[in-house]
């Protein structure tokens with residue numbers, strides 16, 4: 009069992025120190041695990057070769073001391089563009105289904121007859137665009153804080169991507185994929201994906217526009233928010249495989265199938281302690297793998313804002329991959345944020 013008091017936690021020194029290497033992925037080799045490590049650099053990083061040839065493509069792998077790995081140029085460009093179009097099509101279909109469902113709901117006469125709109129009424133503020141999610145594989149149930157079955161399995165194109173990911177994970181048997189659409193300006197509140205029901209690494213593949221993801225070491229405030237009674241129950245009722253996710257910065261809610269949230273940033277550090285908040289840019293066609301300290305003891309989230317480093321945000325899509333374990337019990341070294349070790353995993 010791990011540490012259940014903050015003072016007992018041993019944090020890695022220099023969490024954002026990293027090594028960078030380039031590996032060459034031969035054409036068609038991703039699925040048969042034939043990787044050829046071509047170059048290795050240390051700490052300072054290096055630019056990946058942009059040369060593309062019939063022989064395959066280069067990935068840039070950045071490994072941070074805290075357990076975060078970022079793989080840039082993950083897919084060959086052609087495969088990446090096909091995947092992006094497939095996902096856009098999934099969301100177009102989702103919109104179409106919603107539109108059809110809406111059109112069968114009887115309209116309130118008042119809302120469609122402008123002649124009876126009260127005089128002097130203010131024009132309604134444009135609704136904020138919200139993050140949307142499509143779920144494949146087991147879902148997270150916010151009433152039990154645990155995973156529940158979902159009859160919609162991973163489609164083939166997701167399964168193919170999982171095959172390409174396998175060489176980068178330590179045998180994690182991914183059985184859940186959550187595809188999310190982030191309209192420009194939207195985000196996801198900081199959270200630690202619940203320990204007990206998701207095994208080991210949590211992965212996120214980015215498509216469309218890049219975005220900055222913020223990371224912050226967990227603290228006591230994070231823990232309090234994580235284990236506040238039934239904070240997510242109100243958004244747990246959907247049984248379909250799609251949801252509009254909660255998107256209020258600092259809210260505890262999230263419909264992507266996980267999690268435990270805190271406000272942004274999670275809590276103020278004591279006056280003598282500098283904030284550990286740190287942002288990493290996730291470019292399109294990058295795979296972000298969270299393991300060890302960053303997975304179990306740091307929050308991750310995306311702030312709702314229009315720009316990152318002065319660059320306007322665009323439409324972003326992500327696919328979160330996880331291994332759901334219905335009977336999971338976590339024995340990590342970060343007991344402060346661990347639902348199993350805090351006796352919070354099941355009611």
Ligand SMILES: O=C(O)CCC(=O)C(=O)O
Pocket residue numbers: 186188196201212213264266267308326327328
């Ligand atoms: O969109 C992302 O890259 C991350 C999403 C996430 O953190 C989650 O689904 O738990």
Ligand SMILES: [Fe+2]
Pocket residue numbers: 199200201210266267308
């Ligand atoms: Fe997450």
